[in-house]
Amino acid sequence: MIMKSINITKSHLFYPHRIKWASYHRIMANRTVAICLVLLAAMVFLALIAPWIAPYDPNDIDLKASLMSPTTEHWLGTDHLGRDILSRLLYGATTSFSIAISVVIFALTMGIILGGAAGYFSGIPDDIISRVIDLFLSFPSMIFALAIVGALGSSVLNLILALSLVHWASYARLMRGQVLSIKSNDYVSSARVMGASDCRILVKHILPNALSPVIVLATLDMGHVILSAAALSFLGLGIPPSIPEWGSMLNAGKEFMRTAPYLTLFPGMAITMTVVLFSLLGDGFREILDPESEVNGLVAS
Amino acid sequence: MLRYLSKRLAYMVATVLAVCALTFFLMNIIPGGTAELILKHTVLELEEIPTDEQIAEISSQYNLHDPLYVQFGRWLANALHGDLGDSYIQKKPVSYLLLLRLPATIMLAFTAMSIAILIGIPLGILCAVRENRFTDYLLRIVTLIGVSMPGFWLALLLILFFSVTLKLFPVAGYGELKYLVLPAVALSAHSLALTLRMVRTGMLEVMGQPYIAFAVSKGLSARYVILRHALKNALLPTITVLGMSLGHMLGGAVVIESIFSWPGVGSLLVDAISGRDIPLVLGCVLTIVGVFVTINLLVDLVYTYLDPRIRYG
Numbered sequence: 001m002i003m004k005s006i007n008i009t010k011s012h013l014f015y016p017h018r019i020k021w022a023s024y025h026r027i028m029a030n031r032t033v034a035i036c037l038v039l040l041a042a043m044v045f046l047a048l049i050a051p052w053i054a055p056y057d058p059n060d061i062d063l064k065a066s067l068m069s070p071t072t073e074h075w076l077g078t079d080h081l082g083r084d085i086l087s088r089l090l091y092g093a094t095t096s097f098s099i100a101i102s103v104v105i106f107a108l109t110m111g112i113i114l115g116g117a118a119g120y121f122s123g124i125p126d127d128i129i130s131r132v133i134d135l136f137l138s139f140p141s142m143i144f145a146l147a148i149v150g151a152l153g154s155s156v157l158n159l160i161l162a163l164s165l166v167h168w169a170s171y172a173r174l175m176r177g178q179v180l181s182i183k184s185n186d187y188v189s190s191a192r193v194m195g196a197s198d199c200r201i202l203v204k205h206i207l208p209n210a211l212s213p214v215i216v217l218a219t220l221d222m223g224h225v226i227l228s229a230a231a232l233s234f235l236g237l238g239i240p241p242s243i244p245e246w247g248s249m250l251n252a253g254k255e256f257m258r259t260a261p262y263l264t265l266f267p268g269m270a271i272t273m274t275v276v277l278f279s280l281l282g283d284g285f286r287e288i289l290d291p292e293s294e295v296n297g298l299v300a301s
Numbered sequence: 302m303l304r305y306l307s308k309r310l311a312y313m314v315a316t317v318l319a320v321c322a323l324t325f326f327l328m329n330i331i332p333g334g335t336a337e338l339i340l341k342h343t344v345l346e347l348e349e350i351p352t353d354e355q356i357a358e359i360s361s362q363y364n365l366h367d368p369l370y371v372q373f374g375r376w377l378a379n380a381l382h383g384d385l386g387d388s389y390i391q392k393k394p395v396s397y398l399l400l401l402r403l404p405a406t407i408m409l410a411f412t413a414m415s416i417a418i419l420i421g422i423p424l425g426i427l428c429a430v431r432e433n434r435f436t437d438y439l440l441r442i443v444t445l446i447g448v449s450m451p452g453f454w455l456a457l458l459l460i461l462f463f464s465v466t467l468k469l470f471p472v473a474g475y476g477e478l479k480y481l482v483l484p485a486v487a488l489s490a491h492s493l494a495l496t497l498r499m500v501r502t503g504m505l506e507v508m509g510q511p512y513i514a515f516a517v518s519k520g521l522s523a524r525y526v527i528l529r530h531a532l533k534n535a536l537l538p539t540i541t542v543l544g545m546s547l548g549h550m551l552g553g554a555v556v557i558e559s560i561f562s563w564p565g566v567g568s569l570l571v572d573a574i575s576g577r578d579i580p581l582v583l584g585c586v587l588t589i590v591g592v593f594v595t596i597n598l599l600v601d602l603v604y605t606y607l608d609p610r611i612r613y614g
Contacts, residue, residue: 138316138597139590142552143570144324147586150574151327227451231556234453235571247451254457254560261461268454275449 033284036277043274047093056084058091058244067260077262079252085263089270091244096274099160100225104218106164111171112207112214118172119179120202130176136169145228149237159238163225174217178210212289220282223275230271246271309601313594318377320590321583325373328579336360338577339389363389376583385587386580388573395584398569403588405475406558406565410550412485417492418543422536425500426527429535432505440497447494452553456487456560473562484561488553492546499542503535537608544600551589 028034046053055075062082070077076085118129148162182188183206191201230247232238239245246267253263329335336359340351360366364375379386385395428437463483464472474480507513508531516526555567562568566585573581605611 134312135316135319138594139320140548140552140593142549142555143586143589144320146552146555146570146574147324147582148327150577150582151324151330223449227449230451231453231553234451235556235559237571237574247453250451250454250457257457257461258465261465264454264457264461268451268457271454272446272450275451276445279445279449 030284030288032280033288036281036284040274040277040281043093043277044097046090047097050087050090050094054084054087054090056087058083058088059242060084060087067256067263069260070262076266077260079249079260079263080256085249085266088244088249089246089266092246092249092267093270093274095156095239095243095245096226096229096271099156099163099229100222102160103163103167103225103229104221106160107167107221108171108214108218110164110168111173112175114168115172115175116179116202116207116210119176120183120198120206122180126176129172133169133172133176136166137173141166142228142231145232146235146237149232154237154240156239156243159229159232162232163228167221167225170221171214171217174213175210178213179206182206182209213286216282216286216289219278219285223278223282226271226274226278309598313598316594317587317590321377321587322373324586325376325579325583326369328577328582329369329372335389335577335579336363336365339363376580380587385584388581389578390576391578391581395580398581399566399584399588402564402566402569405563406554406567408481409484409488409558409563409565410547410554412481413489413550414492414543414547416485416489417496417546421493421496422500422532422539425497425539426504426532428497428501429504429508430527437501441501444494444497447490448498450490452487452491453556453560455490456484456557459483459487460560473560475562475564480561480563484557484563487560488550488557491549491553492543495542495546496539499539500535503538504531507531507535537604540600540604540607544597547596548593551593 060083062078064082065074065078066080066082068074068078068082074084074086076089078084079088114129115133118126118133145162145166148165149158152158152161179202188201188205191205196204229238230245230250233245233247234251236248236251239248241248249267250264253260253267256263336356337351339359340355364372367375376386383396385399387394388398391398424440428440431437460472460483463469470479470483504527513526513530516530517523521530551567554565555571557563558565558567559571566588570582570585570589572578573585
């Protein structure tokens with residue numbers, strides 16, 4: 001174990017990017033992480049091939065077959081309009097995953113750029129960016145997302161925009177802290193002495209070493225985004241009704257709880273399972289990549 | 302300390318202002334829509350299209366022709382005098398509507414927080430004491446699900462089980478204790494799970510400290526050491542998390558309140574947003590964000606009291 005960590009540090013000194021490959025093996029050695037990765041990959045795969053494997057069109061209305069309990073024809077039953085629940089769940093996975101991935105990528109990029117700039121160029125840019133970060137972290141994100149979506153109207157794009165706007169700040173704060181601690185390292189000074197530009201130092205020397213906790217946060221955040229998106233569409237504010245989504249399926253199902261309780265069971269199970277997997281995966285990543293950080297607190301709000 | 306406090310207060314005001322300003326400008330992004338919406342909700346029938354005269358009349362009545370920053374400035378000036386304007390749709394003063402709804406939300410959040418604390422802390426201690434044994438594993442799995450489960454789904458499951466099947470509690474309503482139980486439990490789940498997790502981690506960390514070993518070797522009972530020596534220090538990080546989870550709770554309350562038809566600020570906000578009732582939205586956002594930043598300031602102050610090592614300069 002000790003030998004292993006020395007090896008990593010050594011290669012890391014000379015080739016910062018090598019650390020990624022060292023981590024790859026450690027990731028696969030962690031059983032929980034490996035299982036979560038496989039299951040999530042399977043879910044993403046199912047979401048991607050939904051149009052080919054879904055037994056019915058998710059918006060196919062068949063009033064004769066409305067509110068049917070699970071049968072061999074409709075494995076998970078049908079909703080009040082006779083739409084097949086399994087098909088809607090599969091298409092809903094596509095919606096949820098594409099929203100979560102877009103939001104995380106958008107927030108991550110914004111956070112890395114702004115947080116990186118703040119940490120690297122201390123002084124006035126840092127002051128301004130830090131104030132904005134604090135501002136965005138100091139109020140309940142859900143309320144603000146609600147107001148934005150309400151203002152802009154229901155659409156997938158607006159939902160992504162709103163959630164990105166409330167999520168980027170935690171990445172920026174994390175990134176700023178990372179850059180601040182990394183830039184005092186000797187290899188950064190030596191790169192500067194050798195005449196490397198700020199941009200090169202940031203991208204080649206600081207960024208690869210700052211990413212681990214950001215990846216952990218992004219993984220945990222995926223689940224968080226899926227939850228927020230589902231909550232917004234549950235309120236009927238996130239996504240137009242024509243697009244199948246887990247949150248809005250729950251909203252539609254709650255009217256028929258007495259006669260068709262399965263309508264509220266399956267979409268909720270899908271959300272919970274996905275979020276559990278992302279949260280286990282994030283915890284596992286943290287154990288592997290960044291054992292000492294406290295990313296968890298950031299995701300709490 | 303005084304300097305820190307004044308800085309924090311100034312910062313709080315700036316935060317609340319910035320959020321209100323952002324909300325205001327976002328709500329107004331769609332041009333000309335406001336007057337039409339007011340008309341649709343008040344004078345007109347469902348499918349009727351408003352005439353230009355009607356729109357002009359409403360616009361001048363509500364000063365909608367002014368540039369946005371003038372409108373916001375006017376709102377702000379009035380708000381400083383305690384006047385949050387009138388709701389476009391309900392035609393009543395926003396502050397009146399808020400005062401009417403605020404007690405319900407406070408009661409709900411307070412109950413949920415109490416549940417989270419009163420159950421989360423003892424269970425967290427239990428987990429730490431029984432680390433890596435059956436109880437610990439079981440509670441950790443429950444916690445994981447509690448954190449990952451959408452609050453609104455838990456609410457639906459509670460209704461399904463306790464109202465529809467067992468008929469123990471009513472589905473929705475307000476006024477008596479029996480109406481409070483299900484929404485409070487649904488709202489508390491996330492914070493409860495977080496509290497449990499934080500107490501467990503904190504306890505495990507503290508239990509490894511030399512002063513605990515010393516207390517035990519002094520011959521103090523395990524109960525005394527856990528409650529008097531360990532818990533006090535383990536609770537510090539929990540308090541921060543509770544402060545943060547209050548934000549989560551205020552957000553969650555929006556959904557929970559609309560499920561249970563709980564007459565709080567959250568459901569008021571959802572109605573206001575669906576109707577694009579701008580003064581009401583601003584009032585709700587102002588209240589919720591104001592409460593949130595105030596409580597977080599209090600949490601930080603309590604922190605200095607509990608942990609004398611922390612000093613704010």
